[in-house]
Amino acid sequence: MADSSSPIRRIAINTGGGDAPGLNAVIRAVVLAALRRGWEVYGIERGYGGLLEGDQDGLVRLDDDRVRGITHEGGTILGTTNRGNPFAWPEQGEEGEQRTHDRSAEFLRAFRGHGLDALIAIGGDGSLGIARDLSECGLPVVGVPKTIDNDLAYTDLSFGFLTAVDTATDALDKLHSTAESHQRVMVVEVMGRHSGWIALYSGLAGTADVILIPEIPYTIERVCEKIRAREAQDRHFSIVCVAEGAHPVGGPMVTKTVRAGREEQVRLGGIGERIAIEVADATGKETRALTLGHLQRGGSPNAYDRLLSLRFGTAAVDCVAAGQFGCAVGLVRDHVKPVTLDEALRERKFVDPDGQLVATARDLGISFGA
Numbered sequence: 001m002a003d004s005s006s007p008i009r010r011i012a013i014n015t016g017g018g019d020a021p022g023l024n025a026v027i028r029a030v031v032l033a034a035l036r037r038g039w040e041v042y043g044i045e046r047g048y049g050g051l052l053e054g055d056q057d058g059l060v061r062l063d064d065d066r067v068r069g070i071t072h073e074g075g076t077i078l079g080t081t082n083r084g085n086p087f088a089w090p091e092q093g094e095e096g097e098q099r100t101h102d103r104s105a106e107f108l109r110a111f112r113g114h115g116l117d118a119l120i121a122i123g124g125d126g127s128l129g130i131a132r133d134l135s136e137c138g139l140p141v142v143g144v145p146k147t148i149d150n151d152l153a154y155t156d157l158s159f160g161f162l163t164a165v166d167t168a169t170d171a172l173d174k175l176h177s178t179a180e181s182h183q184r185v186m187v188v189e190v191m192g193r194h195s196g197w198i199a200l201y202s203g204l205a206g207t208a209d210v211i212l213i214p215e216i217p218y219t220i221e222r223v224c225e226k227i228r229a230r231e232a233q234d235r236h237f238s239i240v241c242v243a244e245g246a247h248p249v250g251g252p253m254v255t256k257t258v259r260a261g262r263e264e265q266v267r268l269g270g271i272g273e274r275i276a277i278e279v280a281d282a283t284g285k286e287t288r289a290l291t292l293g294h295l296q297r298g299g300s301p302n303a304y305d306r307l308l309s310l311r312f313g314t315a316a317v318d319c320v321a322a323g324q325f326g327c328a329v330g331l332v333r334d335h336v337k338p339v340t341l342d343e344a345l346r347e348r349k350f351v352d353p354d355g356q357l358v359a360t361a362r363d364l365g366i367s368f369g370a
Contacts, residue, residue, distance in 0.1 A: 020160030029313025172206025218369025
């Protein structure tokens with residue numbers, strides 16, 4: 001982590017990647033902690049776009065009035081995007097084709113031209129990767145981890161995760177009554193591209209009968225075996241909680257092609273619908289699929305995520321004050337501390353198939369389809 005003895009007068013903050021409950025709480029914590037030190041704080045809107053899109057409103061002054069009462073609000077007052085990498089900025093060619101080019105030098109000039117001394121970048125692995133690259137170009141950066149997937153290995157928790165788990169658990173709770181009333185199998189798809197933390201936590205808390213996660217490839221035969229066993233016990237409904245990145249043994253993750261403006265994109269998703277069709281075909285049970293999607297990103301953060309967000313925000317300001325740049329704050333054994341951005345991005349955090357949580361689920365009779 002680089003040290004700097006230059007005095008801090010003016011800092012910036014941005015939010016990148018997918019939104020998550022708790023972003024506004026981080027922003028409020030950064031602003032209030034910085035103002036107490038006599039600094040000015042500016043928000044870069046739409047990730048890095050506020051300094052690259054020629055919009056005079058893209059850099060906004062943040063004071064205590066601007067952040068008053070936002071701790072409990074979902075989303076981000078600065079806006080966000082997952083397509084605003086200054087090193088690979090998207091643009092449309094003359095023939096309508098999509099291409100990218102490097103605008104990082106332009107971003108650095110704009111940042112310095114506004115007299116900004118440091119950046120606090122809030123985001124997941126993609127956004128923190130951009131922050132690391134900008135740090136290597138000489139920009140003083142401190143990162144704050146944000147991912148509802150909870151898949152950054154260097155921090156025990158990332159804010160927004162437990163609120164997403166609450167949302168998924170609430171959905172599972174509600175589905176029990178309709179599933180039992182109609183004697184159906186309900187398949188609930190939750191987020192989790194590479195790791196199944198949301199599915200595992202919410203599946204356990206919401207008493208799912210089957211939990212499918214990327215770390216444990218499944219077979220549809222074993223899934224149906226659990227459903228048939230419940231039928232034999234006069235339990236004529238079942239709840240399946242599946243992470244979007246779950247996949248069968250030897251098979252790929254499920255993707256689908258969607259329209260995004262004028263272009264088509266291939267996105268992860270659709271495993272819930274596939275499981276529902278296969279279960280219905282194999283068991284003859286009436287089966288329904290529900291994809292929670294962005295519901296897991298929305299809404300007010302729960303009390304723990306608010307607290308964690310506030311802790312991360314003030315810790316990031318502490319790093320700026322100490323001249324500790326090229327780092328990201330994280331939670332380790334209930335202590336918030338900085339690590340280098342390289343360390344923060346070194347590995348993902350996966351569910352251990354032999355770990356205690358999975359063992360707990362198995363002891364409760366939950367099937368992982370394996």
